[in-house]
Amino acid sequence: MAETIDSQLQEYRDSIDNINAALIYLLSERFKVTKKVGALKAERNYPAADKAREAEQIARLRDLAEAANLDPDFTERILEFIIAEVIRDHEKIKSGG
Amino acid sequence: MAETIDSQLQEYRDSIDNINAALIYLLSERFKVTKKVGALKAERNYPAADKAREAEQIARLRDLAEAANLDPDFTERILEFIIAEVIRDHEKIKSGG
Numbered sequence: 001m002a003e004t005i006d007s008q009l010q011e012y013r014d015s016i017d018n019i020n021a022a023l024i025y026l027l028s029e030r031f032k033v034t035k036k037v038g039a040l041k042a043e044r045n046y047p048a049a050d051k052a053r054e055a056e057q058i059a060r061l062r063d064l065a066e067a068a069n070l071d072p073d074f075t076e077r078i079l080e081f082i083i084a085e086v087i088r089d090h091e092k093i094k095s096g097g
Numbered sequence: 098m099a100e101t102i103d104s105q106l107q108e109y110r111d112s113i114d115n116i117n118a119a120l121i122y123l124l125s126e127r128f129k130v131t132k133k134v135g136a137l138k139a140e141r142n143y144p145a146a147d148k149a150r151e152a153e154q155i156a157r158l159r160d161l162a163e164a165a166n167l168d169p170d171f172t173e174r175i176l177e178f179i180i181a182e183v184i185r186d187h188e189k190i191k192s193g194g
Binding site: 008009012013015016017019020021022023024025026027028029030031033034036037040053057060061064065068069070071074075077078079081082085 | 116
């Protein structure tokens with residue numbers, strides 16, 4: 001029984017590893033796009049953060065999270081975490097760093 | 098010129114919206130698997146957290162992050178954030194909640 005469960009656990013972990021890799025590559029694509037947004041904002045002298053756009057993204061993602069059966073609060077926190085990193089990136093681009 | 102840039106910004110934002118949705122659905126899949134792991138762990142009375150597995154995942158993801166040109170420290174923080182949520186989930190499953 002222990003072996004059945006452990007091979008089952010290993011199977012689940014293999015799936016988690018695959019999903020982790022997919023998340024990383026998707027996040028990398030997302031940062032590629034947000035870096036371009038950062039360059040555009042620096043060019044136009046727009047502020048690095050955009051509260052209206054951020055609120056719109058969060059509202060949309062909360063809806064999507066519910067559709068995907070994911071906790072909307074958790075989803076909002078993770079998006080805010082990513083956005084904070086993006087804003088740091090935009091500020092670096094703006095200051096030419 | 099302003100209009101060219103704004104339509105460009107809109108194009109980037111459309112891509113970000115698509116990637117956000119993909120991230121949500123992928124995270125939802127990940128939680129489906131980790132919930133199964135939680136049920137297995139509860140059945141076997143394994144602890145909710147597994148430091149060795151966590152360290153292994155983090156090391157692997159830091160390597161993947163470098164390959165994907167993503168900041169490994171940021172990637173580690175985001176994985177820890179997800180894992181913390183998973184552990185809360187596992188504890189809820191264990192306590193029958």
